[in-house]
Amino acid sequence: MSNDAVASRSTADPTSVDEPPSLSPCNGAPAPAAGQSWFPKGSALVKATDWNDWRWQMRHRIRSVDRLAEMFPELGISEGLRAAAARFPLAITPYYASLIDQCSTMDPVFSMSVPNGREIWNPPFLRDDPLEEDRDMPVPGLIHRYPDRALVIATTACAMYCRHCTRKRVTSSRESRISETRLRRSVAYLRSNPGIKDVIISGGDPLTLPTDALEEIVKAIRSVPSVEIIRIGTRTPVTLPMRITDELVAMLQKYHPLWVNTHFNHPVELTADAARACGRLVDAGIPTGNQAVLLKGVNDDIEVMERLLRGLIRIRVRPYYLFQCDLVPGVEHFRTPLSKGIEIMEALRGRMSGLGIPDFVLDVPHGGGKVPLLPQYVVSASPTHTVLRNFEGMLVSYPEPYAEDMGTSPLRPFAGPARVCDLLSGQSSVIRPHSTERHNRRRLSAPQQRTRPERGRQVGMITGDITSTRDRNA
Numbered sequence: 472m473s474n475d476a477v478a479s480r481s482t483a484d485p486t487s488v489d490e491p492p493s494l495s496p497c498n499g500a501p502a503p504a505a506g507q508s509w510f511p512k513g514s515a516l517v518k519a520t521d522w523n524d525w526r527w528q529m530r531h532r533i534r535s536v537d538r539l540a541e542m543f544p545e546l547g548i549s550e551g552l553r554a555a556a557a558r559f560p561l562a563i564t565p566y567y568a569s570l571i572d573q574c575s576t577m578d579p580v581f582s583m584s585v586p587n588g589r590e591i592w593n594p595p596f597l598r599d600d601p602l603e604e605d606r607d608m609p610v611p612g613l614i615h616r617y618p619d620r621a622l623v624i625a626t627t628a629c630a631m632y633c634r635h636c637t638r639k640r641v642t643s644s645r646e647s648r649i650s651e652t653r654l655r656r657s658v659a660y661l662r663s664n665p666g667i668k669d670v671i672i673s674g675g676d677p678l679t680l681p682t683d684a685l686e687e688i689v690k691a692i693r694s695v696p697s698v699e700i701i702r703i704g705t706r707t708p709v710t711l712p713m714r715i716t717d718e719l720v721a722m723l724q725k726y727h728p729l730w731v732n733t734h735f736n737h738p739v740e741l742t743a744d745a746a747r748a749c750g751r752l753v754d755a756g757i758p759t760g761n762q763a764v765l766l767k768g769v770n771d772d773i774e775v776m777e778r779l780l781r782g783l784i785r786i787r788v789r790p791y792y793l794f795q796c797d798l799v800p801g802v803e804h805f806r807t808p809l810s811k812g813i814e815i816m817e818a819l820r821g822r823m824s825g826l827g828i829p830d831f832v833l834d835v836p837h838g839g840g841k842v843p844l845l846p847q848y849v850v851s852a853s854p855t856h857t858v859l860r861n862f863e864g865m866l867v868s869y870p871e872p873y874a875e876d877m878g879t880s881p882l883r884p885f886a887g888p889a890r891v892c893d894l895l896s897g898q899s900s901v902i903r904p905h906s907t908e909r910h911n912r913r914r915l916s917a918p919q920q921r922t923r924p925e926r927g928r929q930v931g932m933i934t935g936d937i938t939s940t941r942d943r944n945a
């Protein structure tokens with residue numbers, strides 16, 4: 472990939488790297504002395520074959536504050552950082568650590584992976600399980616919230632523990648996978664509830680399991696005839712892209728229809744390795760979606776969000792959800808007001824391809840499930856017309872299907888500029904903003920086609936008839 476969505480910081484390309492990948496943790500940091508660590512700048516200590524081996528990456532994760540201090544010598548280890556690391560699990564793959572550019576919360580990868588003292592400060596309304604998942608578990612580890620879907624927690628382990636994780640009560644330093652008994656009970660539950668058509672294998676991160684262990688789970692779920700689709704939720708394409716091996720994909724392919732949702736939050740995560748991992752999934756016929764989390768200081772910015780979303784569709788990953796942070800401890804410093812998400816959705820619609828626009832959702836407290844939030848597009852409504860606004864601020868009247876009894880507008884024709892109520896009564900069909908990029912383009916491209924001045928509509932071309940006022944030039 473040569474586009475700018477694929478960050479130049481990508482380290483390991485198995486097709487072209489002979490040299491061991493070098494890593495420069497934190498720009499400007501003096502390189503640690505040779506032998507001091509296993510991936511110092513320019514070091515020859517890591518072989519490319521190791522670096523590209525997901526098991527090597529898993530074994531060499533940064534799992535302690537001491538290791539963190541060793542890897543990032545100029546990182547001040549505060550008491551707060553120690554406390555945060557003691558409270559919530561810490562793990563960073565060497566690959567993901569290699570994407571850190573500066574040891575500062577200005578750096579998105581740093582923010583998402585390195586413990587922060589602010590995780591310890593938590594207002595009283597935060598709960599370990601705000602979505603009451605534990606109360607929707609008919610079988611331990613199986614969450615049945617919606618009529619047709621269930622979520623199975625396959626493991627408590629993740630390659631990298633996101634500091635913003637919503638399921639911190641599940642992910643833990645005691646990394647354990649679903650037991651055979653639990654799996655059997657989960658499958659029995661799915662069999663006795665044939666209304667469940669869609670099973671999400673989640674965690675933790677199921678792709679931290681060895682392929683054969685994962686296959687046992689997928690196969691068991693696939694053996695239930697009423698299950699139509701299987702989804703896997705995994706962040707490995709982002710934090711451990713070398714996990715997406717040909718062997719893994721060949722296994723998954725046997726259990727179609729199978730979907731994957733991953734979790735990119737920032738364009739710097741869209742490396743060549745990540746693009747290759749997603750490409751492998753998609754090439755195997757596995758539709759891949761993205762579930763981002765809106766995080767203060769990471770992606771709560773329209774420019775960053777747009778680069779992320781455009782980058783995702785370029786690597787054939789469909790932005791599915793943009794999540795509002797849940798009310799769990801440890802993430803308060805990442806939480807944005809709901810208005811931020813709505814503002815971002817407003818900016819995206821019209822500005823970029825609909826394929827790249829996710830749904831902004833809030834998983835509501837008390838287990839109510841996901842609720843989409845979006846700006847208001849319906850401005851007003853009457854029995855005969857609905858008034859909508861577009862991203863430019865144009866107001867358009869949409870006539871309802873004609874019915875004898877829909878009544879007529881009590882409003883009398885009005886000679887002045889069209890008002891919203893004139894759109895509601897069908898006396899006018901559009902109110903245009905004075906000047907938009909699109910209108911200016913129209914004016915320049917086809918002036919001869921214009922039958923009336925651009926602002927003609929605004930000064931109210933009023934007739935009383937519903938159909939004749941539909942603006943066929945619009």
Ligand SMILES: *Cc1c(COP(=O)(O)O)cnc(C)c1O
Pocket residue numbers: 614615616617620621622671841
């Ligand atoms: C999010 C979620 C699902 C899936 O919801 P979709 O909106 O279909 O993606 C299913 N079960 C639980 C418990 C969930 O949190």
Ligand code: SF4
Pocket residue numbers: 628629631632633635636637638639642674675676705706
């Ligand atoms: S990968 Fe998912 S489950 Fe694991 S820590 Fe990140 S958000 Fe939590």
